Amino acid sequence: MIEKIENVSVIGAGYMGGGIAQSLAAAGMKVMLADVSPEATRSALTRLLSEARDFEAQGLFKAGSAAVIEANLSAADSIEAAVRDADFIEEAVPEVPAIKHEVLGRICAAARPDAIIGTNTSTLPVHTLAPAVTHPERFLTVHFSNPAPFIPGVELVCGVATDRALIPVVKDMLRRADRNSAEVADTPGFVLNRLQYALLKEANSIVEEGVATPADVDVIVRSTFGFRLPFFGPFAIADMAGLDVYANCFKTFEDAFGERMATPELLKGLVAEGKFGVKSGEGFTGKHDPEKLAKLVAYRNNAYARMAQLLQELGPSPLAES
Ligand SMILES: NC(=O)C1=CN([C@@H]2O[C@H](COP(=O)(O)OP(=O)(O)OC[C@H]3O[C@@H](n4cnc5c(N)ncnc54)[C@H](O)[C@@H]3O)[C@@H](O)[C@H]2O)C=CC1
Ligand SMILES: O=C(O)[C@@H](O)C(=O)[C@H](O)[C@@H](O)CO
Numbered sequence: 457m458i459e460k461i462e463n464v465s466v467i468g469a470g471y472m473g474g475g476i477a478q479s480l481a482a483a484g485m486k487v488m489l490a491d492v493s494p495e496a497t498r499s500a501l502t503r504l505l506s507e508a509r510d511f512e513a514q515g516l517f518k519a520g521s522a523a524v525i526e527a528n529l530s531a532a533d534s535i536e537a538a539v540r541d542a543d544f545i546e547e548a549v550p551e552v553p554a555i556k557h558e559v560l561g562r563i564c565a566a567a568r569p570d571a572i573i574g575t576n577t578s579t580l581p582v583h584t585l586a587p588a589v590t591h592p593e594r595f596l597t598v599h600f601s602n603p604a605p606f607i608p609g610v611e612l613v614c615g616v617a618t619d620r621a622l623i624p625v626v627k628d629m630l631r632r633a634d635r636n637s638a639e640v641a642d643t644p645g646f647v648l649n650r651l652q653y654a655l656l657k658e659a660n661s662i663v664e665e666g667v668a669t670p671a672d673v674d675v676i677v678r679s680t681f682g683f684r685l686p687f688f689g690p691f692a693i694a695d696m697a698g699l700d701v702y703a704n705c706f707k708t709f710e711d712a713f714g715e716r717m718a719t720p721e722l723l724k725g726l727v728a729e730g731k732f733g734v735k736s737g738e739g740f741t742g743k744h745d746p747e748k749l750a751k752l753v754a755y756r757n758n759a760y761a762r763m764a765q766l767l768q769e770l771g772p773s774p775l776a777e778s
Contacts, residue, residue: 457621458543458570461629462486465542465567467535467559469500472576473548475604478504481528482521482605483633489531490538501531511605535559536566544629546598548576556580557588564590572622574598579645582615592617598626599648600635610637611648674775687759691740694723695733696756699740703727 462485466477469491481487489504491497508525511517532538539545545567549559556575563573573595575585586592597613610630614620623639630637640647659673668676684693694702702723709717726732726739733739734749744752 457619458572458625461544461572461625463541463543464488464629465490465532465538465545465563466548467491467538467545467563468548468550468576469497469504470548470550472600472602472604473546474500474504474507475602476546476548476576476600477529478508478525479600479605479633479635480629481525482508482517483629484524485528485629485632487529488538488542489529490533490535494531494533497531497533501529504529517605535562539563539567539571542567542571544572544574544626546574546576551578551580553580553584556585560585560588564588570594572596572626574626576600578649581644582613582618582642586615586617593619594622596622596626597642597646598630599646601648608634608636609648610635611646612637612639613642613646614639615642683760683763686763687756695739695741696752698732698735699723699727700732700735 464477464480464485464487466473466480466487467490469477469489473489473491477487477489489497489501491500505522505526508517508522512519512522545563547556547559547563549555556577560573560575567573569591571594573589575582575595575597576599577585577597578599582595582597586595589595592615595615596618597611599611599613601607601609612623612626614623627637638647644650645653655677659670659677662668662673663670681693688696703719706717706719706723710719722740730736731738733741734744734752737744737746737749
């Protein structure tokens with residue numbers, strides 16, 4: 457079993473693969489790229505190095521990053537050449553099962569039998585891709601988000617055959633690239649996109665029903681509950697709002713939208729036990745003593761105030777309505 461990932465291969469040097477390659481190269485790993493052709497790969501490398509210099513000049517990358525990326529990132533003439541010596545191979549070709557199956561097959565035919573193989577799929581369960589992988593014990597989802605150089609979270613998904621000894625090795629690679637990761641179960645869309653697409657689906661319904669325009673939906677999302685999300689997930693947010701309040705709100709939603717918006721059983725159970733979140737000292741996120749809760753509230757208030765200052769400094773996005 458590989459103990460430390462030093463040599464990486466990224467197959468598919470597009471939007472995600474390119475950013476993943478930059479990120480891992482900047483973290484000191486040797487990264488080889490391969491795309492549909494040697495010309496496409498070399499063109500991608502040129503783009504990525506130029507982009508890295510621009511990002512460093514803009515202060516978006518740490519000083520010296522562009523030189524480190526240039527020293528560590530290279531273009532291979534084929535998938536086979538790219539993966540030959542790799543400890544870890546990240547597949548980042550289009551979200552088309554047939555393409556992924558073909559590329560995973562080529563990777564497996566040329567990579568070392570102990571090489572760890574990751575897929576950057578957005579939604580495809582590991583069990584639908586694993587049949588294309590020899591030695592599926594070395595295969596898992598390592599799901600970066602866009603744009604890869606700037607989004608810190610990575611979703612890890614094991615298949616039934618995945619050797620769980622891979623997880624600390626992959627997590628170590630991600631830590632060295634300043635990424636934090638969480639492992640979730642192997643279901644369609646995992647956690648990230650199941651939630652992200654549920655939000656977009658409901659947002660589309662809101663627009664289709666004439667409740668709001670896309671622009672106004674975006675304003676509300678990014679300036680209310682979205683404003684909280686860089687610091688807290690939905691369960692922490694609910695604990696701070698009050699689970700009794702959430703239970704009352706779900707009654708409104710169930711009356712209006714039926715079963716699909718009925719009060720979740722987990723929430724019902726907590727409220728029935730008098731566990732209302734921060735206000736009662738226990739909720740979705742567990743039990744917390746008054747000292748910790750005081751620190752939480754202080755952290756929250758500071759974070760939100762600082763976020764508001766940052767948004768003031770940045771000014772509105774070009775998409776924001778004047
Ligand atoms: N675009 C996004 O926001 C995100 C996408 N993903 C996932 O990452 C994967 C890649 O997505 P993107 O980077 O957006 O796509 P993309 O289209 O930007 O890049 C895909 C790259 O794969 C190359 N390619 C296609 N067939 C190939 C083959 N047979 N051999 C080698 N290279 C091949 C293409 O030339 C292209 O450069 C997909 O599974 C996608 O669902 C995951 C997170 C975010
Ligand atoms: O949001 C992200 O960056 C990722 O979770 C994704 O998988 C993509 O956005 C996906 O939803 C579209 O490619």
